[in-house]
Amino acid sequence: MSNTPVSKETGWYLSGYTDGEGSFCVSFSPRSKLRNKLEVRPSFSISQNKDRSEVLFLFKQIFDCGSIRPDRSDQTFKYEVRSLEDLLLKIIPFFKRFPLKSSKNKDFLLFSEICQIMNNKNIPNYLEKIIKLAFQMNPSGKRKYNKKYLLSFFKIKV
Amino acid sequence: MSNTPVSKETGWYLSGYTDGEGSFCVSFSPRSKLRNKLEVRPSFSISQNKDRSEVLFLFKQIFDCGSIRPDRSDQTFKYEVRSLEDLLLKIIPFFKRFPLKSSKNKDFLLFSEICQIMNNKNIPNYLEKIIKLAFQMNPSGKRKYNKKYLLSFFKIKV
Numbered sequence: 001m002s003n004t005p006v007s008k009e010t011g012w013y014l015s016g017y018t019d020g021e022g023s024f025c026v027s028f029s030p031r032s033k034l035r036n037k038l039e040v041r042p043s044f045s046i047s048q049n050k051d052r053s054e055v056l057f058l059f060k061q062i063f064d065c066g067s068i069r070p071d072r073s074d075q076t077f078k079y080e081v082r083s084l085e086d087l088l089l090k091i092i093p094f095f096k097r098f099p100l101k102s103s104k105n106k107d108f109l110l111f112s113e114i115c116q117i118m119n120n121k122n123i124p125n126y127l128e129k130i131i132k133l134a135f136q137m138n139p140s141g142k143r144k145y146n147k148k149y150l151l152s153f154f155k156i157k158v
Numbered sequence: 159m160s161n162t163p164v165s166k167e168t169g170w171y172l173s174g175y176t177d178g179e180g181s182f183c184v185s186f187s188p189r190s191k192l193r194n195k196l197e198v199r200p201s202f203s204i205s206q207n208k209d210r211s212e213v214l215f216l217f218k219q220i221f222d223c224g225s226i227r228p229d230r231s232d233q234t235f236k237y238e239v240r241s242l243e244d245l246l247l248k249i250i251p252f253f254k255r256f257p258l259k260s261s262k263n264k265d266f267l268l269f270s271e272i273c274q275i276m277n278n279k280n281i282p283n284y285l286e287k288i289i290k291l292a293f294q295m296n297p298s299g300k301r302k303y304n305k306k307y308l309l310s311f312f313k314i315k316v
Contacts, residue, residue, distance in 0.1 A: 009170050013259060014174055017178045018174075018178075
């Protein structure tokens with residue numbers, strides 16, 4: 001967050017907005033050149049119709065990180081934070097101070113745990129732990145790769 | 159609203175949530191049996207996936223009015239307030255105290271004006287005024303009847 005403390009008004013408003021429209025997501029991509037063969041990408045994002053995108057700029061201003069870009073798939077704009085450092089130092093502390101009130105908060109807590117693990121790669125089997133936690137998130141969402149396939153990178157029984 | 163005053167935390171959270179997911183809408187239906195031949199139906203509604211519908215129950219509890227029902231068209235639940243009295247005494251005062259921060263607030267202000275006019279039918283040409291205000295709302299939304307058709311009920315040039 002920027003140096004100015006966030007007011008309760010703005011904090012709870014952005015928390016409510018996020019509970020409706022925001023998304024905490026951890027995606028995986030096989031990458032043969034990486035030592036672990038798997039890239040892990042955590043992100044926080046919010047989409048909104050182009051003609052109501054003012055709030056996305058408010059998010060960017062308050063969080064003092066991330067970027068806004070048109071979504072290729074439709075007439076929306078997307079605010080997104082992908083930097084692990086920004087997620088750990090700005091996004092996660094914000095949603096601990098102003099927690100979501102729906103079951104999306106469970107996703108946030110798993111997301112937070114994954115980001116902490118990514119920040120401490122000395123944890124044994126950290127990638128396996130991340131995969132297992134990520135598959136507890138957003139149960140109604142779709143994933144490109146299934147859990148069995150991702151864990152097969154480490155030859156672990158599901 | 160219920161007798162307990164809404165806390166700032168809950169108020170701004172629900173305002174943010176509404177800015178993302180809520181809708182202020184005024185719809186029209188030709189009704190040959192009505193004196194004015196046209197029924198005007200203002201409503202405030204919020205939809206959410208069934209598995210994240212907790213916040214809809216929070217809205218219902220805080221606003222102390224409206225109803226929650228499954229939406230026939232998809233796997234969502236809808237919280238809706240249609241009573242003009244509840245809109246005037248509960249919903250509108252809430253969003254004046256905790257205003258939306260996006261351009262959706264313009265829709266809310268038009269919606270509020272329409273509800274005030276509906277409550278004071280002594281205003282000359284009140285139905286025409288309502289139609290003209292309603293067509294300034296939600297410009298990206300779709301309408302069953304166009305403005306020209308609705309105003310034709312009163313033989314007024316657009």
